[in-house]
Amino acid sequence: MGPFYASTALGGGRRRTSTSRSRPRAAPAPSGAQLERARRQAERAQQEAERDAAIAHLRALRQQMTSVHLQSFAPAHPPAVPGPPQLGLPWALAEAKAFHLAGLGVFARSGRAEAKLRAEQDAPGYLAAEQARLQGVHGELAAEAHQWWQALVANDEATVCETVNYAFSDNPAAGCAVGVDGSVMSVVMRQQDIDTLPDQTPGVTSAGRPTLKTLTKRDRVLWWLTAMGSNVIATLKEGFAVAPGITAIDLAVITRMPDTQRLGFAAYGRWSRQAVEAGPWREPEDALRFLDVGDDVACAVTTTASGNLSSAIKPLDTSRLPGLQSLLDHAQDDAASVDATLADLDGDLRATVPATPDAPAPDHYRIRTFAEWRTQTPSVAPPPAIGEPAPAAPTALVPGQNLTLPDEAWDGLHIAFSFGGADADLTLFLTDAQSRVASDEDFVFYNQPSAAEGAVRLLGKLNDGTHTVERAAVHLAALPEHVQRMTIAINMDVDTGLTCGSLTHAELSVGCATAVWAFQPPADPAIRAMVVAELYRHRSADGRPVWKLRAVGQGWADGLDDLARAHGVDVG
Structure with missing residues (x-):
């Protein structure tokens, strides 16, 4: 055999090339058995995924239902009322200018100059009025908050029940305070x-694989009892947290009995604050305690x-539990049957939902516009006409x-202390005849700008560039009888x-609708606080009660602390 044979057998020395598209070789079709196996x-994968999801859901549900008592509740504290916004003369001047310049063209020079002058005249009054009004609103809010807190700690029934029920409104097991004794x-x-x-409940097969098994009656009761205990402890903890004056809680649990499908009492007892707060509550199993x-x-x-x-749940017999019967009687408005009362309680509890106001909360510190102030303040009058x-x-x-003081002073007295050179603060003391305050609430200063339910108020400081003026308003007729004197003092910042x-140029002015009095205190370099003047009750020659004003000018070297202590304030 020679080269010719090899060439012929191997198709020659040159390979053929085809330009036609080759067709892919068809894959063999799966058999029926293969399709069945894949299905x-x-x-099986779908069932395992559904099983795993159901197991995860059941575990999370049980954890959620039996761990309510593990959360903490912040104890109630006296409400802090935020102060009003801080207003200044530039703001008031801008508001007044915007009002007076409205409608005036840019080329109305004389009109604009006159409008700016009126704005400069009106701005201090507008600012003082808004500051006084907002301080009055703050005083009212603070008084309401103080009154509410005092009622809460004194265990006023209506206040305690309303406060506790608001706190209970988002609980998984609805609770309702029905009385305080x-x-x-x-x-x-x-x-x-x-x-x-x-x-069903999560379980494992004999081979150790996760599975779902039927929840036995006893396991169901254990789950339900643990959940009830968790809700009971959470309800007690929250009740004690929001009602600081409560020392014990009588609590009754109602539910629908499985055998009769009627409402009945499932648990009752009295728990003290000390026992509940002692705990410890760390694990879901602690709920059974x-x-x-x-x-x-x-x-x-x-x-x-x-x-x-036991796998049975039997309702409590109210006739054998005097405390439970008393609680039930307290919840009844009339001589209704036990079943009717339980049905009413059940309806009320199920209707307890978190309050969702339809409208936003009112803005107590809404600032009046300049136009509103002019409309609502008839005392704002134009300058006196020529000839007046x-x-x-x-x-x-x-x-x-x-x-x-004249009778007009009883209805409104205005105090102003103007000064330059350094900063100083106006301070007022409401005292008895011996110049001692009845409590620290009768001390009016920058951290406590009002007293006597707003009858005495600091109105803040105004700065006109060269002088500073701090104002106060006093309603003498509204002062309580125990206030026999009012000391008007100033003090310097000791740290400076x-x-x-x-x-x-220090000067104190005291005025009413018909008269003004002024006093220039001495510029004593040895003192840091001074009683500038005082108001005090007196009897006229004909026996009428009157108020008198006296200029003083007496000082204290160590500043406000010594001045306050001299008037009976607990400075600390």
């Missing part, structure tokens, strides 16, 4: 019906002779001089090291 595998509060709680629990930490606790689930939980007499000049006083000798 069964997909179904001394320091003991009565609460009714609606526990989830046992029939609403799932029928609600049966041990209370007094005279009765439960619809009992234990058998062998120590296991100008207001009388202030009457100057000297140290020790006193005078009887400055004394009253640093003040320039």
